[in-house]
Amino acid sequence: MGPLASAQFMLRLTLLTPAEQDQDHIPAVLWSDPRVPDRTAARLAGGEDPLPWLARGIAGLQAAGARAIAIPCNTAHGWYDELRATTELPILHIVDAAAEDLRRQGIHSGRVGLMATAGTLAMRLYQPRLEALGYEVIVPPPAEMQSLVSPGIALVKANRVAAAYIPLAEAARNLRDRGASAVVLGCTEIPLGILAGPYAEIGVPMVDTIDALALAAIGWAKA
Amino acid sequence: MGPLASAQFMLRLTLLTPAEQDQDHIPAVLWSDPRVPDRTAARLAGGEDPLPWLARGIAGLQAAGARAIAIPCNTAHGWYDELRATTELPILHIVDAAAEDLRRQGIHSGRVGLMATAGTLAMRLYQPRLEALGYEVIVPPPAEMQSLVSPGIALVKANRVAAAYIPLAEAARNLRDRGASAVVLGCTEIPLGILAGPYAEIGVPMVDTIDALALAAIGWAKA
Structure with missing residues (x-):
């Protein structure tokens, strides 16, 4: 898509x-x-x-x-x-694959952040499945969805991956600061933006749902 | 393929x-x-x-x-x-596309190097088409096909793109030294190896046949 x-x-x-x-x-x-x-x-x-x-x-x-x-x-x-x-x-x-990747990275429980489209968040595609496995799921607040995550996704769809890094990395760092021990990049545009910048500086393990x-x-x- | x-x-x-x-x-x-x-x-x-x-x-x-x-x-x-x-x-x-790319890069005649599989060279896939357009085509000598180009292609097929850079870049430099004003990367594995290293240092315009x-x-x- x-x-x-x-x-x-x-x-x-x-x-x-x-x-x-x-x-x-x-x-x-x-x-x-x-x-x-x-x-x-x-x-x-x-x-x-x-x-x-x-x-x-x-x-x-x-x-x-x-x-x-x-x-x-x-x-x-x-x-x-x-x-x-x-x-x-x-x-x-894809949610089963993401959960498997969390376990592959040694993260078996605790608080994880979820970045995704507004549609994915509204459908709660991830929450029940991850919560059943023992994770607590936190998501960006609505203001950050509007100012960071959704614009970052749109930039990737317009091929502007380097520009997408800035808002997407900020949203990931904010989830880390709110206690997430990992961040699931639950929209396949998001890893393309994250990988276009110095992603290691974000300082939190991430699940690339493409990989x-x-x-x-x-x-x-x-x- | x-x-x-x-x-x-x-x-x-x-x-x-x-x-x-x-x-x-x-x-x-x-x-x-x-x-x-x-x-x-x-x-x-x-x-x-x-x-x-x-x-x-x-x-x-x-x-x-x-x-x-x-x-x-x-x-x-x-x-x-x-x-x-x-x-x-x-x-x-793909040869028409490569010729169009030569013209797009402002190269309208003269000597061009061709790197390709041994099969493509043996079939002379490029030579008649490029010569009809006014180019002179030179290719790596058999010893370099065996020691540089063919091993470089095989490394890309094994996902080892960084290792492939070294022999492929050397073959491209040798064509440049023999007077090529551009090098056509006439096997789609070759640009993957070339792009995995400091390709600008090769110092000759190249046609990426994927692009x-x-x-x-x-x-x-x-x-």
Whole structure:
């Protein structure tokens, strides 16, 4: 959906795969349709329903021979159950992948910050799943969503990743200052902005949901 | 084919597109099948024919709704005519895209270096097309193909882009020293290695055939 996030997913799927030659890599088909209506606008403002577009993508991938589906867009997971009903293929869930990545980083409980689109936050896509695993989830206050997170995401969608770093890093630092022992970058545009600047200076472990989903896909392919 | 080159093509297709939001980007489907038999081995050593695999990819893309085909693998263009016969879709030619990029960089004639796979060199994919446009084409000598270019390409296919920089940059410098006013990176793995090091120090204009093909695709989509 976010085409830069989709391309980055393919890049990370390749780089994270142990390989010595082309033929060791994982066959994959990417359906990159940036015309899918805005997911947050659909959820919060009565915008056009993205479900038919998402279902068309899954049908196209299935026709192309895909055996499992990964959707490198967090907000689209608000339609996960409806999409599951349209296909017999397994659909990897990005929140499960993020939780697995928290555990991979040695973070098994406590307070974690969540940065995401307003749509993802409103749908509470992450909270019940992470709370069931023993985490406490904090999110940016509405004023910071409006002044930092949402503008940062929009900058990435306009290819301005370096400019996106500034507001996104500030929102992540604020979550750290409020006691988060890790921050989940729960919108796949966010890691693209964070990685475009000196991200280590933010000073908190982060879950890149592009990488987390790529690792889940590699795990599926190798199993 | 080279999955890292394919992913990089999607990334550059996105970043080179003028866009303010998701919906301004170009809908695209990527068929990334790293199982396609090695193109150079097929051409030079009687390896398995990649044509059925390539044709299957084009058929899959056509079924997914693609209206034009771009193949971010130079050596695969050795099967260009056979592939054209399998589809009514236009197939952008990577050598035309590279020539257009030379002109975009203000290089209209004279000696240009060509780095490519042994297969691409043996097929003389570039020479007749560039010579018809008024260029003189020089290539690395066989000893450098064996010690620098081919190992550099193999390192990229194994995800070792930083290690690939050293031999690839040396081969490019040698072409510059032999009088090339520009070097065409005529294998899409090569720019990935070159970009992983201090490429500006090589001191010669280069044509990145991933970017050249992405720009040709954007031009097609906008026309």
